[in-house]
Amino acid sequence: MFSDPNITVxxxxxxxxxxxVAALHGRIYFEEHGFGMGFEAYVMDSLLEFYRQYNPKRDRVWVVEKEGKMIGFLLLMHRQDIQAQLRYFILEKPYRGMGLGKKLMEEWMDFYREKGYKGAFLYTTSGLDPAVSLYERFGFRKVSQIKSRNFGVPLLEMLYRLDSEKD
Structure with a gap:
């Protein structure tokens, strides 16, 4: 299990x-995947959407910091029909592969279950294989994909869904 007293959530x-969060996404996705400025603008727009409907009883953020500097982020956003959306899951490269992402996903799933959501979804893109593997380990399954150049590079945009266990 992940443990580092210098990293707080x-x-x-x-x-x-x-x-x-927008700056972290803009920089990391440009450096690692060649995404253009349009991606950072998309993140900014959708963060504004999140903020405008933010309800601390139904939504949660995980702000990952080391010595006061943001090194990662994740959120659960409520949607209609008792659905949740997983968004903005990001970690700076030096903090990947140490179990921190798994810890965040466990906490995300705990909050999801605690709040009684009936299902969840997330969008991701090709080239993020470690993240996709993590999502799949927690029960998310790919339901569709489309070819896109939305962020300045050719990629696949993929939709993953999580259905709650049936009683």
Missing amino acids: RNDLKPGDLGQ
């Missing part, structure tokens, strides 16, 4: 967090 939003 908080579940509250503070001023500056949303801008840092």
Whole structure:
């Protein structure tokens, strides 16, 4: 299990967090996948959507910090029909592969179950194989994919769904 006393995770939003999430996505996706500025703008738009409908009783953020600097982020966003959306899961490269992502997914799933969601979904893109593997280990299954150049490079945009266990 992941344990590093220098890395903290908080579940509250503070001023500056949303801008840092957009900047983290813009920089990492450009450096690692060649995504253009349109991707950072997309993240900014959708973070604004999240903020406008944010309900701390139904939504949760995981702000990952080391010595006060954001190094990762994840959120659960409520959607209609008692569905949840997993969004903005990102970790700086030096903090991947150490069990931190798994810990965050476990906490995400715990909150999802605690709040009684009936299903969940997420969108991802090709080239993110470690993330996809993690999602699949937690029960998400790919239901569709489309070819796209939405972020300035050719890729597949994929939709994954998680259905709650039936009683």
